[in-house]
Amino acid sequence: MDIVLQNILKKYGNKTVLHIDKLELKAGLVTGIIGPNGSGKSTLMKIIAGLDNAFTGSLRINGGEVNQEINKNMTMVFQKPYLINTDVYNNIAYPLKIRGKSKTEINNKLQNVIRLMKLEGIAHQNACTLSGGEMQKVALARAIVFEPRLLLLDEPTANIDPQTMQLMENAISYVNQRCNTTVIIVTHNIGQLQRMCREAVFMREGKVEKQGTMRDILSNIKGTYIDEFLELDM
Numbered sequence: 001m002d003i004v005l006q007n008i009l010k011k012y013g014n015k016t017v018l019h020i021d022k023l024e025l026k027a028g029l030v031t032g033i034i035g036p037n038g039s040g041k042s043t044l045m046k047i048i049a050g051l052d053n054a055f056t057g058s059l060r061i062n063g064g065e066v067n068q069e070i071n072k073n074m075t076m077v078f079q080k081p082y083l084i085n086t087d088v089y090n091n092i093a094y095p096l097k098i099r100g101k102s103k104t105e106i107n108n109k110l111q112n113v114i115r116l117m118k119l120e121g122i123a124h125q126n127a128c129t130l131s132g133g134e135m136q137k138v139a140l141a142r143a144i145v146f147e148p149r150l151l152l153l154d155e156p157t158a159n160i161d162p163q164t165m166q167l168m169e170n171a172i173s174y175v176n177q178r179c180n181t182t183v184i185i186v187t188h189n190i191g192q193l194q195r196m197c198r199e200a201v202f203m204r205e206g207k208v209e210k211q212g213t214m215r216d217i218l219s220n221i222k223g224t225y226i227d228e229f230l231e232l233d234m
C-alpha cells in the first residue's frame with residue numbers, strides 16, 4: 001500500500017509532537033523509521049494505523065481516504081504487545097476468525113505460522129504467562145498470519161535474543177516477498193535496518209529530518225544522532 005502524509009500536525013496541549021510537511025512511503029517495500037526516543041515514531045505509526053485521529057492534515061493510502069477495506073488489510077504490532085487472555089493458538093487465530101475464515105483455512109494457516117515462528121512448544125500456553133520475548137514473537141505471528149497488505153511494526157524485536165531476532169526478521173521478509181506486504185518498521189537497531197530495509201526515514205523532534213535509501217541515510221550521518229547510534233551498534 002502507498003502511504004502519503006501531508007501537513008500533519010499533532011499536538012498534546014501546547015506541545016507539538018509531530019509536524020510533517022510531506023512523507024511518502026512506497027508500496028511493497030520494507031521502510032525503516034529511526035530516530036531518538038520521543039521523536040514521534042510511535043505517534044506516526046498510530047496515525048498511519050488509524051488508531052489516532054486527533055491530528056490535522058491528510059493521510060491517504062493507495063491514493064484515497066482510509067476505508068474499511070484498507071483497515072481490514074493492515075495491522076500494527078505495538079512496542080508493548082498486548083495479547084488476549086487465552087492460549088497462544090487462539091491469539092494467533094483471532095485475526096482469521098474475525099475475518100470469517102473457515103476452520104480448515106485457520107488450521108492450515110496456524111500450522112504454517114507456528115512452524116515458521118517456531119512456536120510449537122508454547123502453542124497451548126496461556127499468552128499472559130509468556131516471557132516478554134515470547135509475547136513479541138506471538139504478536140508478530142498474529143500480525144502476519146492473515147497476510148496483511150500493510151504491516152506496521154513498532155520496535156518488534158526490542159529485547160529479543162539474536163537467534164530469535166533472525167527468525168523474526170526472516171518471517172517479516174517472508175511476508176514482504178511472498179505477499180508483497182508493505183512493511184514499515186521502527187527500530188533502534190542499525191544492523192536490523194541494514195539487513196531489512198531498502199529505504200529509511202530519520203525523525204527528530206517530530207519532524208522528518210531525512211528520507212532516502214539506506215545508502216543515502218548512512219552516507220549523510222556524520223556528526224548527527226545516527227552517527228552515535230551507529231557507533232553504539234556496530
Ligand SMILES: Nc1ncnc2c1ncn2[C@@H]1O[C@H](COP(=O)(O)OP(=O)(O)OP(=O)(O)O)[C@@H](O)[C@H]1O
Nearest residue numbers: 012015017035036037038039040041042043044079
Ligand atoms: N498522551 C500523551 N500526552 C502527552 N505527550 C505525549 C502523549 N503521548 C506521547 N507523547 C509525547 O509525544 C512525543 C512522541 O512520542 P512517541 O511515543 O511518538 O515517541 P517515539 O519516537 O516512539 O519514542 P521511543 O523511541 O521512546 O519509542 C514524546 O515526547 C511523548 O512524551
Ligand SMILES: [Mg+2]
Nearest residue numbers: 041042079154
Ligand atoms: Mg515509540
